[in-house]
Amino acid sequence: MRRKPDARALLFERIRTSPPKFVHVTGVPYAVQLEQCTDPTQLDHVWLTIEAPPFGRLRVVVNTLSRIGRDAGFDPNIRVGTLRTTWEEKPTPGLVEAEGFRYDAIELTHDIEYVSYDRDALAEMLMVKAKAAIRVEVWGDLYARDHLGIHQIHSRRGSDAVPQDVKNRDGALRFYYLEENVAELLLFKFAGQP
DSSP states (O other): OOOOOOHHHHHHHHHHTSSOOEEEEEEEEEEEEEOOOSSGGGOOEEEEEEEOTTSOEEEEEEESSOHHHHHTTSOOOEEEEEEEEEOSSOOOOEEEEOSOBOHHHHHHHSOOOEEEEOHHHHHHHHHHHHHHOSEEEEEEEEEESSSEEEEOOSOOSOOSSOOOOOTTBOOEEEEEOSGGGEEEEEEEEOTTOO
16 A cells, blocks of 8 residues: 655655745744754854644744844844734644735734844743743744754845845744733844834
8 A cells, every 4th residue: 555645745845846935834832942053153043843733843943143244243133023912712733835924014003112132132032932832823934954944034124234125025923822812923123124
């Protein structure tokens, strides 16, 4: 009897043979840690592992500073905007290709205050929130290396260090908590992004 192809294996192959896909993923938090790196000047991510059936575990890679900005002499800190809401039902885990996501559409209807965080403070904040969360939603680019993951979880508009303006592909992260059914949508911007 011929075995049905594994969903995870099919996804790996699709990612490797096509341009980057912008996705919306919902998963159950599994683990969170600082990026593993021997050179401290290269540390710039928090890794959040989520379970998203039928694809299994995916690594969500969140920047905690801008190395490109720092190396070019710009402010390396990341500004984080938070939109707090409440939820009625936990979202179902899954992965779908998304049409896009834009911070400016959210900012038209909500007054978002962006707070600057240095690397250590942002890493600590993300780890605390991830450990408290019961669900995680993420928007970003899907990638495949020795693992499956989502990155580019930040505004893709032109910045001081990276002038390329990528519209309608802003990445974001939303945590769902049991306490008072609160959800927090986190929006990430580098120096100079509108």
